Amino acid sequence: GSSAYELHRNDSFSKLSLEDIDYFKKILGEKSVIQDEDVLSTANVDWMRKYKGSSQLLLKPRNTNEVSKILKYCNSRYLAVVPQGGNTGLVGGSVPVFDEVIVSTSSMNNIIGFDNVSGILVCEAGCILEKLDSFLAEKGFMMPLDLGAKGSCQIGGNVSTNAGGLRFVRYGSLRGNVLGLEVVLPNGTIVDMLGTLRKDNTGYDLKQLFIGSEGSLGIITKVSILTPLRLSSINLAFLACNDYLSCQKLLLEAKTKLGEVLSAFEFLDCESMELVLSYLDGVRNPLPPSNFYVLIETTGSNESHDKEKLESFFLHSMERGILSDGVMAQDMNQASSFWQIREGIAEALMKAGAVYKYDLSLPIENLYKIVEEMRKRLGESAKVLGYGHLGDGNLHLNISTPVYDDTVFELIEPFVYEWTSKHRGSISAEHGLGLMKANEIHYSKSSEAVHLMASIKGLFDPNGIMNPYKFLPRSLLSQHKE
Ligand code: FAD
Ligand code: 2HG
Ligand code: ZN
Structure with missing residues (x-):
């Protein structure tokens, strides 16, 4: 690790006993109670291999009732818990710090329903993002978010981190797209907030507390989400700018000229490009070396109209000197090779x-x-x-x-x-x-706001068993057992 912090196990948490293991086997069955060292060593370490815990137990509940029984028991026994989805998180939130019990949602991956008029999808938290998107593709819809980790991250993890990603500029935040959640509180209470309505102004919007709460309040077990139509005309341009000011001008130009069809506006600098070229096999720069690169994607329903728009945007930006160079993807393969450059940076950094x-x-x-x-x-x-x-x-x-x-x-x-x-x-x-x-x-939130957050945490999780040491300042996290 690199860290400057010294962290100690909170000894008010119990240590796992043989009776605990027996209890979990009784409620979940042998197969869902995992003590295998290889499986545990994978689950104990994050995607960056930067954060490592030493948990001795991974539980894989198959439904909400099992999650409820697990949390109720852990809460009464003061056993600390880490919820884990695809374990692709980048801030050390998804792995234990010490010996916390890992509760994985991987076995909760059923699609519950889809309404092909409204586009509303209801599914379990462990569904993998890419699998949901493939399911929706067959119905003519798509997930409103897309990220490089799509092949392993889960919708429950996405909601818990309020993940943004590559299509945010078009479809907006999960705070708007998630219509409902089912969650289990630390004391085992199942809270059904699994609405499927666009509009619902009845009381506090409690699901918002769980969106982006990083496993600190409870476990998300089901998600209801609004999905947009999958439009047929997708175009991607890979562009070069000489300086950062030009990138900014290009963004304004893209909003002005591409408006309703703009679906991604991503950038990378030459250092990022160089790293990807040196560490990832089969990646090549489609343009001569430049200081900045911008990926612009449009998504619409009229191929010739959309292409024409992108081309005229391109020519106009070249004439104004905002762009120094650029290419349009000629087919799906070329488009995915452009995306590979942008989406591959995190992986190239790992290899470096x-x-x-x-x-x-x-x-x-x-x-x-x-x-x-x-x-x-x-x-x-x-x-x-x-x-x-x-x-x-x-x-x-x-x-x-x-x-x-x-x-x-x-x-x-x-x-x-x-x-x-x-x-x-x-x-x-x-x-x-x-x-x-x-x-x-505190660098981004006022002291009053942080204290209010700590009170909310205390209300939902009075014993502090959910994802301890994380999310809120450790000085404010309550001290559990009296
Ligand atoms: P995990 O990593 O398993 O967990 C993340 C957090 O959520 C943890 O605190 C965990 O305890 C909690 N959690 C997980 N599931 C639940 C649940 N069911 N209930 C309660 N708490 C839960 N993020 C972006 O926002 N945009 C990106 O573009 C992006 N790109 C990425 C690209 C790569 C290559 C990688 C490796 C990561 C990227 N990420 C990105 C990070 C992002 O946070 C995750 O990829 C994703 O949202 C996490 O989902 P997960 O299922 O892997 O969750
Ligand atoms: C991305 O947008 C991810 O590629 C990862 O959010 C970002 O590696 C990173 O810093
Ligand atoms: Zn990102």
Whole structure:
């Protein structure tokens, strides 16, 4: 690890006993109670291999009632719990810190229903995002979110992190698209909020508390989600800009000229491109080397109209000197090879060695300045990459070194958080707080707001068993057993 924090196990949590294991076997059956070392070593470590726990137990409930029995028991026994979906989270939230019991939703992967007039899908939390999208494709619909981890992340994990991703600019937040949830509280209570209505102003919208709550309040077991029609005409352009100012101008131009068909606006800098080219096999840059690259996707229903729009946008931007170069994908294969460059950056960073990952929301005019300042601070000691969801004002600042290095780390933090706070940005745009940023929330939220959050946490989870040490400052998390 790279971390500057010293963390101790909260000894008010019980240690797992043989009686506990017997109880779980009795309620779940032998097969869903996993103590196998290989399985556990995978479940104990996150996608980046940066955060590692030492849990001795993985439970795989098959339905809501089983989740309810598990949590009720863990709560009464003061056993700490980590909910785990696809384990693709990037802030250390999905793995145990010490010996917490891992509750995986992987065996809860049924589609419950789909209404092909309204486009409303109801499914279990463990459904894999890509599988849901394939299911919907057959019905002429699609998931309103898309991310590089789609092949393994689960809808329950997506909702729990309020994941953004590549189509956010078009379809918006899960806060708008999720219409209902079923959740299990730490005391075992099953809360049915699984509405399938677009409009419902009856009382507090409690499901919103669970969206983005990162497993801190309970376990999401079912999701109801509004899905858009899958439109037939998709076009993708891979473009080059000389400087960041041109990228900003291009965004305004894209909103103006492409308006209703714009479905993605992503960018990467030349350092990101170089890293992908050196670490991923079979990837090539379709353009001559440039300082910035922008991917623009349009999705609509009229092929010739959409193509014409994108082409005239392209020509106009070239004439104005905003664009220095560009290509349009000629077929699906070429389109996926362009996406592979953008979606492959996180994987290339993994192969390059150690990575310090920051996921910032910033006012668009300042968004790239932090990358430049970081380069000045770190000099030759690290590679600094800037890329992300420019259309949403979301920068992925990644710092890559051959191995973890405390001197580099101390040059990055707290500077990056202070800078973001000073520029009125968010220190977590879409990945969440997890273990990594639990103690940093104050950079983006007022003390009053954080205390209110801690009260909510205490109300839902008075024993503090849900995903301990994470999400909220550790000084505010309650001390469990009296
Ligand atoms: P996990 O990683 O298993 O869990 C994430 C958090 O949610 C943990 O705190 C966990 O305890 C909690 N949790 C999981 N399931 C439940 C549940 N049912 N009930 C309660 N709590 C639960 N994120 C983006 O926002 N945009 C991106 O573009 C994006 N791209 C990515 C690309 C790659 C290659 C990778 C590896 C990750 C990416 N991510 C992105 C990170 C993102 O958070 C996850 O991919 C995804 O949303 C997490 O889903 P998961 O099922 O893997 O959840
Ligand atoms: C993406 O948009 C993901 O590719 C990962 O959110 C970002 O690796 C990152 O920093
Ligand atoms: Zn992202």
